[in-house]
Amino acid sequence: MIIVKYFASLKNIAGKEEDHFDLAKGSSLLDLCQAISKTNPQLGKMVHEKKVMISVNLDVVSMDHILNDDDEVALLPPFSGGTQ
Amino acid sequence: MIIVKYFASLKNIAGKEEDHFDLAKGSSLLDLCQAISKTNPQLGKMVHEKKVMISVNLDVVSMDHILNDDDEVALLPPFSGGTQ
Amino acid sequence: MSQALESKVRIQIENFDVSDEIEAIKKVSPNIGGIVTFLGTGREQSKGETISELNFEHYPQMAEKKLEEIRQRAIEEYKIIDMSIIHRIGKIDIGENIVLIVAAGEHRKEAFIACEWAIAELKRITPIWKRETTTTGEVWVQDTP
Amino acid sequence: MSQALESKVRIQIENFDVSDEIEAIKKVSPNIGGIVTFLGTGREQSKGETISELNFEHYPQMAEKKLEEIRQRAIEEYKIIDMSIIHRIGKIDIGENIVLIVAAGEHRKEAFIACEWAIAELKRITPIWKRETTTTGEVWVQDTP
Numbered sequence: 001m002i003i004v005k006y007f008a009s010l011k012n013i014a015g016k017e018e019d020h021f022d023l024a025k026g027s028s029l030l031d032l033c034q035a036i037s038k039t040n041p042q043l044g045k046m047v048h049e050k051k052v053m054i055s056v057n058l059d060v061v062s063m064d065h066i067l068n069d070d071d072e073v074a075l076l077p078p079f080s081g082g083t084q
Numbered sequence: 085m086i087i088v089k090y091f092a093s094l095k096n097i098a099g100k101e102e103d104h105f106d107l108a109k110g111s112s113l114l115d116l117c118q119a120i121s122k123t124n125p126q127l128g129k130m131v132h133e134k135k136v137m138i139s140v141n142l143d144v145v146s147m148d149h150i151l152n153d154d155d156e157v158a159l160l161p162p163f164s165g166g167t168q
Numbered sequence: 169m170s171q172a173l174e175s176k177v178r179i180q181i182e183n184f185d186v187s188d189e190i191e192a193i194k195k196v197s198p199n200i201g202g203i204v205t206f207l208g209t210g211r212e213q214s215k216g217e218t219i220s221e222l223n224f225e226h227y228p229q230m231a232e233k234k235l236e237e238i239r240q241r242a243i244e245e246y247k248i249i250d251m252s253i254i255h256r257i258g259k260i261d262i263g264e265n266i267v268l269i270v271a272a273g274e275h276r277k278e279a280f281i282a283c284e285w286a287i288a289e290l291k292r293i294t295p296i297w298k299r300e301t302t303t304t305g306e307v308w309v310q311d312t313p
Numbered sequence: 314m315s316q317a318l319e320s321k322v323r324i325q326i327e328n329f330d331v332s333d334e335i336e337a338i339k340k341v342s343p344n345i346g347g348i349v350t351f352l353g354t355g356r357e358q359s360k361g362e363t364i365s366e367l368n369f370e371h372y373p374q375m376a377e378k379k380l381e382e383i384r385q386r387a388i389e390e391y392k393i394i395d396m397s398i399i400h401r402i403g404k405i406d407i408g409e410n411i412v413l414i415v416a417a418g419e420h421r422k423e424a425f426i427a428c429e430w431a432i433a434e435l436k437r438i439t440p441i442w443k444r445e446t447t448t449t450g451e452v453w454v455q456d457t458p
Contacts (some may be wrong), residue, residue, distance in 0.1 A: 007227055008297035009308040055295075058230040074227055074295075080309040081224065081231075081255060081296030082267050082287055083208030083346045083421070091372055092442035093453040139440075142375040158372060158440075164454040165369065165376075165400060165441030166412050166432055167201045167276070167353030187332040190352060198407050201356035204349065204428075206421060207335060211346035262343050276351060280429050283349075287421060 002032060002067055005074040010052065013042055014075075023067065029054060030063040032073060043075070052077050086116060086151055089158040094136065097126055098159075107151065113138060114147040116157060127159070136161050176252040177235040179226050179296075183265055184254050193272045196250045202276030204283040208267040210260045214309075217302045222260040227295035231255070234294040238286050246282035248273040253286065255296060321397040322380040324371050324441075328410055329399050338417045341395045347421030349428040353412040355405045362447045367405040372440035376400075379439040383431050391427035393418040398431065400441060 004019040011017055021035050033054075037044025046052050053060050053076045056067065060076075067073070088103040095101055105119050117138070121128025130136050137144050137160045140151065144160075151157070176193075178184075186207060194200055210222050235253045242251045252270045260266055269286045273279035290296075298309045321338075323329075331352060339345055355367050380398045387396045397415045405411055414431045418424035435441075443454045 005227070007295065008225055008299070009310065055227075055230060058233055074230070076227065076295050077297065077308070078310045079291060079293070079295055080298040081226070081294050082291045083211065089372070091440065092370055092444070093455065139372075139375060142378055158375070160372065160440050161442065161453070162455045163436060163438070163440055164443040165371070165439050166436045167356065185332050186335055186350075187330050190331055194354065194408055198357035200354055200408075203352040203354065205331075205352070206425075207348040207350070208421070209339065209345055209348065211419065212343035263339055263345075274356065276353070276429075276432060280351075280425065284421075284425050 001069060003070070003072045004032070004036065005072065007074065008077050010043065010046075010075050010077050013046075014040060027067055028063065029056065029061060029065045029067060029073070032067060033063070036075075047075070085153060087154070087156045088116070088120065089156065091158065092161050094127065094130075094159050094161050097130075098124060111151055112147065113140065113145060113149045113151060113157070116151060117147070120159075131159070176250065177232060177239055178254045179228075179231055179235070179257055180254065181256065181258045183256065184268055186265075186268060189252055189254065189268060189270050193250050193252055193270050196272065199274050200249055200272045201274050202279045203270060203272045204276065204279040205271070206267075206269045206283050206287050207265060208287070210262045210264050210266060212262045214300060214302075217300075217304070219262060219300050219302055221262070221301045222266070223299040223301070224255070224257040224260065224266070225297050225299070226255070226257050231295050235290065238289050238293070241289075242271065242282040242286050246271075246273075246278050246285065248278050248282045251282065251286060253290065255290070255294070257296070321395065322377060322384055323399045324373075324376055324380070324402055325399065326401065326403040328401065329413055331410075331413060334397055334399065334413060334415050338395050338397055338415050341417065344419050345394055345417045346419050347424045348415060348417045349421065349424040350416070351412075351414045351428050351432050352410060353432070355407045355409050355411060357407045359445060359447075362445075362449070364407060364445050364447055366407070366446045367411070368444040368446070369400070369402040369405065369411070370442050370444070371400070371402050376440050380435065383434050383438070386434075387416065387427040387431050391416075391418075391423050391430065393423050393427045396427065396431065398435065400435070400439070402441070
């Protein structure tokens with residue numbers, strides 16, 4: 001099972017803070033994004049248009065990254081820490 | 085009468101913090117420096133070699149500046165405020 | 169001084185005291201000669217709108233990890249002696265402290281460079297998000313620097 | 314907060330508190346978003362020699378006048394909201410505060426530029442002198458930046 005976390009504006013779009021997906025062994029981050037897209041096309045579009053970054057176990061990785069059971073994936077909208 | 089102040093290392097060289105000089109009306113800063121040079125050649129040499137800056141009434145001025153009675157002249161060695 | 173000051177990289181709800189953070193970093197070395205700090209505070213105006221409050225959210229663990237990365241890189245690449253980075257989360261009123269970066273060097277030059285680099289890098293790579301509350305509602309700020 | 318904080322440019326024997334100075338400048342405007350401070354402290358090493366104490370002397374009136382000139386120029390030329398400059402005189406031990414510059418701007422960029430310019434300008438035009446005490450004696454520091 002893969003844990004997916006949503007932050008900031010994406011929580012509103014997802015309607016939740018966290019999701020769980022069961023994927024076949026050897027699935028990539030791209031496979032996960034397609035699964036997310038099926039449940040929430042708006043989120044899928046944002047990922048496709050690279051409006052969100054994606055981390056796996058706290059590091060930003062590329063779409064061909066292979067996922068393992070219990071991996072924590074996070075969808076991260078553009079950061080806005082610090083001050084203007 | 086012109087008041088002359090010495091700061092930092094120049095106090096040691098002058099052997100005092102303050103001096104007084106009586107100059108003819110219309111004397112310039114250069115005239116004063118020549119008078120200082122007579123009483124203390126070492127100070128005069130430093131002024132001549134531009135190793136000190138000179139202020140009149142709190143502003144750094146040039147050698148042709150005309151002095152008035154009660155002007156406060158200060159001999160300022162290179163500054164070293166702040167930190168390295 | 170609180171226990172919390174022992175950690176040089178923190179994300180916390182409570183306010184911080186700039187003097188306490190500076191005194192903590194001074195203890196690292198007697199050769200610190202220049203300390204540059206950046207303090208970000210809540211501004212009343214943002215793109216012509218009047219802000220009543222700010223709210224910050226972070227991705228726990230990842231945000232702290234990124235701040236520690238920034239600290240380590242600042243020390244190694246800019247040859248400063250030490251750096252601390254503190255970012256507040258939760259509700260922030262106008263005028264309140266949001267973020268503090270303290271860069272301590274032997275001399276001022278490297279401390280200025282490291283401090284300015286660190287706040288730009290914080291904005292670029294740290295998963296922290298700001299929600300602004302204005303008279304017209306609440307909005308998550310999405311512009312990257 | 315002491316009366317002294319009402320003046321934004323000061324030369325004083327006693328120590329200052331960085332947080333107090335920052336809070337004082339924050340009161341100037343609710344649109345301050347970035348505050349950059351430079352704090353110079355007494356270093357133990359100077360050109361390979363071990364320093365035991367520092368002593369600063371200034372030319373009263375002229376030094377304050379120059380600091381106020383720097384403050385005004387920083388505000389006008391770099392478009393910051395306000396600046397405070399404090400320099401201590403007299404005996405300073407290793408690790409102690411010597412000089413503080415606080416530059417408050419709407420954004421961080423101008424605050425960084427103004428703060429870095431101000432400390433360089435302070436060293437260049439302000440009649441303040443440092444005497445270092447080492448194991449081999451006392452010496453007036455004469456190098457200009």
